[in-house]
Amino acid sequence: MPADPTGGRAAPWTPRTVLRGGVRLYCRDRPGPPGRDVLLLHGLAGHAGEWDRVAAALGRERRVVAFDQRGHGRSSRRPAEVSRAAYVADVVAVVDQLGLRRPLLVGQSLGGHTAMLAAAAHPGLFGGLVLVEAGPAAAPDVQHEIAAVLDSWPLPFASYEAAARFFGGGAVGAVWADGLEPRDGGWWPRFDRDVMVASLAESARRPFWDEWAAVDCPTLLVVGQHGILPPAEVAGMLRRRPATTAVSIPGAGHDLHLEHPDVLHHLLTGLSTDHPRRSLS
Structure with a gap:
């Protein structure tokens, strides 16, 4: 059976459902002090449970919400639209319907890209932005690369x-396995391959540097020493928004939120959503 990803430290989540445009979004809500909210976005082919260990620690200090993004996990599996705008609108719907107050918005990989676009499109809605292994550059080969990875899974x-x-x-393997479901005598992903590949179409086609420049809330960029963000992309992000704080985690890869949840928790604990223009450094 799946391991407890929180190590037994966390009280149960309260499951909630947000509906938007015919899409059902499965949310996990952990209560905390009012006005210190955090919203967590997982990456492509992931699920909200990726954040359980980080959320378990944060839950002692803040209200924490994580949700399965459209096409993922327990949310609507085959939404009619998988555009970047649709993902962003889902984030806003979760904020509005669950009554989050200027949450700290944290996203990893595709979830980080979504978080960046949400912060750019909705100034004032978020108290801060944390990008984990995510940036605005175009990735022309990303659809082919992800398709090859998914096709390599022995399903x-x-x-x-x-x-x-x-x-x-270990902990990383357990969390990825938690994204599967038992059916037809085996364990299968809770997503469809074609939906995942289609979700990357816009990121493959064009960069989002203008959106990055439009973000006006305090921002922390967290990358792994062995992650996927090229140094040139990180340098370009800091050049366009020099007030951004960037942190590299030694020895970490793309899934640094799974590999080093304690380090990420330490970084997030130092951030405040109470002052929208306060420096994160």
Whole structure:
């Protein structure tokens, strides 16, 4: 059976559902002090449970919400639209319908890209922005690369344990395996390959540097030493928005939120959503 990704430290989430434009968004809500809200966005092919260990620690200090983005997890599996604008509108719907107050918006990978676009399009809605292994540059080959990765999965996995081993074992493997569901005698993803590939179409086609420049809330960029963001892209981000704080996590890869949740929690704990123009440094 799946391991407890919080190590038994967390009280149960309150499950909530947000509806927008015919799409059902499954949310996990952990209560906390009023006015210190955090909204967490997972990456492509992921799920809200990726944030459980970070959220368990943050939940002692803040209200924390994570949700399965459209096409992922327990949310609507085959939405009619997977544009960047649709993902952003879902974020705004979660903020509005769950009554979040200027939350700190945190996203990893595709979730970070969504967070960046949401902050750019809705100034004043978020108290701060944290991008984890995410940036605005175009990625022309990303659809082919992701399709190849997904096609390499030996589906169906024979068991949860086999899946966890395939994904690298340990805490990281367990969290990826938690994104699967048992059916038809095996373990399968809670998403469809074509939806994942289509979700990357705009990121493959064009860059989003103008949107990055339009973000006006305090911003922290967190990258892994062995992550996927090229140094030139990070340099370009800091050149266009020099007030941004950037942190590199030694030894970390793209899934640094799974590899080093304690480090990320420490970084997030130092941020405040009470003062929209306060420096994060």
